[in-house]
């Protein structure tokens with residue numbers, strides 16, 4: 047199983063209650079130390095791979111979330127790392143503000159290099175939609191890719207995952 051970064055259970059809690067082979071899903075934060083800490087916790091709790099989500103460096107324009115002033119559930123894994131307390135929803139979705147403040151929109155192949163330099167766990171890239179990126183991923187030394195369009199939640203007109211599988215394969 048892949049434990050979502052957004053999980054409302056702590057990495058340690060999941061490890062203690064589940065024998066399954068576990069991968070940990072990561073984002074690259076502006077503060078690289080936050081990502082590095084999460085990786086270290088996943089490693090020391092027996093997670094077997096890091097799944098780096100690469101299709102979400104900026105949040106897609108989720109108009110319903112903005113309209114409804116969406117508030118994401120707490121993220122216990124970020125306690126002590128990033129404070130979400132000052133994110134209000136007065137003029138829109140809390141998620142938009144949270145991603146804008148914390149995640150690095152300049153995510154690039156260099157960050158895959160960086161991630162490789164801080165962990166010996168295999169790395170998978172989640173959010174690959176083209177053969178070109180799959181090839182680059184292999185060249186960058188990742189162990190695998192997850193073909194996904196983030197459930198169509200990121201970009202309008204992103205191709206359906208099923209329609210690009212053959213190309214990537």
Ligand SMILES: Cc1cc2nc3c(=O)[nH]c(=O)nc-3n(C[C@H](O)[C@H](O)[C@H](O)COP(=O)(O)O)c2cc1C
Pocket residue numbers: 050051052053071099172193194195196197198207
């Ligand atoms: C409420 C919700 C929360 C999600 N949170 C995350 C997340 O924290 N990390 C992530 O990589 N993807 C997240 N996703 C995207 C899903 O992991 C997945 O990519 C999406 O449901 C589409 O499935 P597919 O990738 O198998 O096509 C989320 C999706 C939803 C609906």
